[in-house]
Amino acid sequence: MGMLSRMGVIVKSKVNRIMDNAEDPRETLEYSYEKQREMLKNVKRGVVEMVTAKRQLEAQASKAQANLAKLDSQARQALGAGREDLARLALERKQTTITELEGLDEQIANMEIEQEKLTHAEQRLQAKVQAFKTQKEVIKAQYSAAQAQVRIGSALSGLSEEMGDITLAVERAETKTETLKAKAGAIDELVATGVLDDPTGGDPLDRELKAISASSTVDDELAALMAELPPGKESLPEGKS
Amino acid sequence: MIVRILTEGQFNLPGAHIDELNDIDNKLVDVVAEGDEAGFKNLLAKMMDLVRNNSTEVPVDELVESDLVLPEPDITLSEAAEMFVGEGLVPD
Numbered sequence: 011m012g013m014l015s016r017m018g019v020i021v022k023s024k025v026n027r028i029m030d031n032a033e034d035p036r037e038t039l040e041y042s043y044e045k046q047r048e049m050l051k052n053v054k055r056g057v058v059e060m061v062t063a064k065r066q067l068e069a070q071a072s073k074a075q076a077n078l079a080k081l082d083s084q085a086r087q088a089l090g091a092g093r094e095d096l097a098r099l100a101l102e103r104k105q106t107t108i109t110e111l112e113g114l115d116e117q118i119a120n121m122e123i124e125q126e127k128l129t130h131a132e133q134r135l136q137a138k139v140q141a142f143k144t145q146k147e148v149i150k151a152q153y154s155a156a157q158a159q160v161r162i163g164s165a166l167s168g169l170s171e172e173m174g175d176i177t178l179a180v181e182r183a184e185t186k187t188e189t190l191k192a193k194a195g196a197i198d199e200l201v202a203t204g205v206l207d208d209p210t211g212g213d214p215l216d217r218e219l220k221a222i223s224a225s226s227t228v229d230d231e232l233a234a235l236m237a238e239l240p241p242g243k244e245s246l247p248e249g250k251s
Numbered sequence: 252m253i254v255r256i257l258t259e260g261q262f263n264l265p266g267a268h269i270d271e272l273n274d275i276d277n278k279l280v281d282v283v284a285e286g287d288e289a290g291f292k293n294l295l296a297k298m299m300d301l302v303r304n305n306s307t308e309v310p311v312d313e314l315v316e317s318d319l320v321l322p323e324p325d326i327t328l329s330e331a332a333e334m335f336v337g338e339g340l341v342p343d
Contacts, residue, residue: 167316
């Protein structure tokens, strides 16, 4: 059995399951129509969730971007103060941030693709539901058992197949979004543990650089005199801020 | 002939292409059995292109059943393999 016939069997078995529930074809029509509307709602919600998830990633990316600039200036500052070790530390973090940023950009791009697919699925379903609604009313109006059964059968199986397909599209997009979000969450954790950034300002690098900054601006003359000593340590009162 | 590409939609493909499609389908079964990732991607893309490039899209407001169903274009080798493992065990 080739792949195509295998796919066909899988899809058709789904359709049959829906059809088997039918006693009065007209009930099946109403039932299916309700199902479709429900599904359309789910798809719409899926699109919204996707957009939200993407925005979160974008926020993370811009945070990382801002961090890059900060680390860069910290490195310069440290070097200016003769603290090569701190400058190296800042540059190392900058590299980590660049790597994370690349990862984030890639995820955002992937998410855009998924969002597009989902939006497409939504439009498709919307059109199908509309078409079904029209056909449903026509069939109901002309209902005469045997004939209508056949017509309902073909309309319903076409639509059931479509529903099955769109369900699959939505599920795939959602699974991918979850994976992307989990990855983004891992980056968040790095930020939280201070590997990437320290929003509290309690980071030793920050503290030391502030100390350096303080010592050089507050007391230039003293700094000049202390040029041959490791700078900054003596200005703790300001440095603590 | 109505062909569905899962997650993408339906296409009206002239029957003349069925042999070519079958040929790719058979080869796909082989590469899945061999676990040949590159070969699988390649053949799958070829299959999708064959359908997309030689057909007209079925209008969205038409409700028709497909004669053939193609897998989703981003299906992975392991997902495809799973589909084949299921065969025989569950007579769906």
